[in-house]
Amino acid sequence: MKRARELPLDEVLVQRLRDGDEQMFALVLDSWSKGMMQLAMSFVSTKASAEEVVQDTWLAVFRGICGFEGRSSLKTWVYRILVNIAKARGVKESQTLPFASIVSEDEGPTVDPSRFRPPGEQHAGHWAVGQEPRHWHIPEDSALRGEVREVIERALEELPPRLRTVITLRDVAGYGSEEVCSMLEISPGNQRVLLHRARAALRRKLEDYFSTTYDTVGERKRA
């Protein structure tokens, strides 16, 4: 595979874009698009709307590039514009799209309380008999692993927006906790709560998938 050409320093890059250097723009576009799509997907629920966010971002960049002062890197500036556009769009979507929530956004336990022994019983608050998590046999076969990833993708779509945003930024796109807090303007504690709730919901979806698809020794059940 051909290695991507490296982008020049910001100073050069910005000047070339202002001058309308199309090849340079194509290079930037190809270097940053995947990252921008991933970031956009944190805020909106479909690929089509993420793509529109990326497109709107570039249009805003064309309009603003002459005024770009270089106080941050060009990429940071572009990403900031993207986050603003994506956030606005995400808010609009969450007001219009009904979503089947698999977990409440910030209240209540993340594991069904009925799986634990009730207060008053011996060993209250411990896993009830038969309710302990069972070991998963994660398939090595790549087609089956693809199936597992699809379960995760669907589960992400069903998460309440703020949970989806935080887990997509942290666990899919790999941003650090500090970056995510400043991007979303939330406290570290709040971020951790949202991340935990989102991860717990995804774990639960995988648990459902594994228990309906595989038997206890890891053999695939017949359909």
Add this chain to the structure above:
Amino acid sequence: MNCVDFVELVTGFLESTLSEGDERRFIEHVAECPGCETYLEQFRQTIATTGELTPDDISPAARQQLLAAFRGWHRP
């Protein structure tokens, strides 16, 4: 620490943000409780699998539209 508390502290544990006391109790609990040991393992597996999702690129059509828009922007 019981299992009800344990399952809510997993992300805090993985992010190293638990107080010293909570972290000690968390470790003591997981050492003695196979159910929670599996829960912690599944949490890690969930995070790892989520990290395997590959980003989509923009479609060739969207790419072409942007290239055309860039061209149009600079045409006097």
